[in-house]
Amino acid sequence: MLDKFAVAPLAGFPDHPHRGFETVTYMLQGAFTHQDFVEHKGTIRIGNVQWMTVGRGIIHSEMPVSEGTQKGLQFWINLTSKEKMIEPNYQELPSEDIKRAEKDGVKV
Numbered sequence: 001m002l003d004k005f006a007v008a009p010l011a012g013f014p015d016h017p018h019r020g021f022e023t024v025t026y027m028l029q030g031a032f033t034h035q036d037f038v039e040h041k042g043t044i045r046i047g048n049v050q051w052m053t054v055g056r057g058i059i060h061s062e063m064p065v066s067e068g069t070q071k072g073l074q075f076w077i078n079l080t081s082k083e084k085m086i087e088p089n090y091q092e093l094p095s096e097d098i099k100r101a102e103k104d105g106v107k108v
Contacts, residue, residue, distance in 0.1 A: 001076040007032075008070070012063035019057040020084040022077040025050040030070030036060035040090035047095030055079065055086035 007013075012032075025032070031045040034052065037059045044050045052060070064070040079086070101108050 003074045003076070004072075005074060006069050006071045007064050009064050009067060013061060014063070015059055015061050017057060017059045018054040020054065021079055022051065022053045024075040024077065025052075025062075026073045028071040028073065030068060030072075031065035032062050032070055032072065033065050034060060034062050034090065036088070036090065038088050040088075042090065042092045044092055047098075049093040049095075049098065051089075051091045051093065053079075053086065053089040055084065055088050058088040 025044065026049050027044050027046050029046060031043055032050075033041070033043045034050060035041045036052075040052075040060075042050065043065055052058075
């Protein structure tokens with residue numbers, strides 16, 4: 001699933017549970033702070049990526065950091081049946097660590 005979100009301060013996604021998939025979040029505008037019950041915490045900003053493996057289950061929140069509207073994309077990836085009970089994991093990828101390519105005027 002692909003979710004395009006736009007969230008203003010005082011809104012966001014307070015503590016809520018997930019199980020059995022992964023999310024990959026890419027920030028287009030603003031910043032979001034992730035915090036979960038297995039002590040992962042981090043803030044992603046424009047151009048950064050957050051990869052969260054939910055596996056056997058996690059309770060987490062994603063809350064806006066900046067003034068104005070925070071915008072981003074979030075991909076939900078269903079785990080295979082044998083991976084659904086793996087340990088939760090969280091990682092951030094800063095924009096400067098993400099490789100880029102360009103060919104025929106197209107940037108990826």
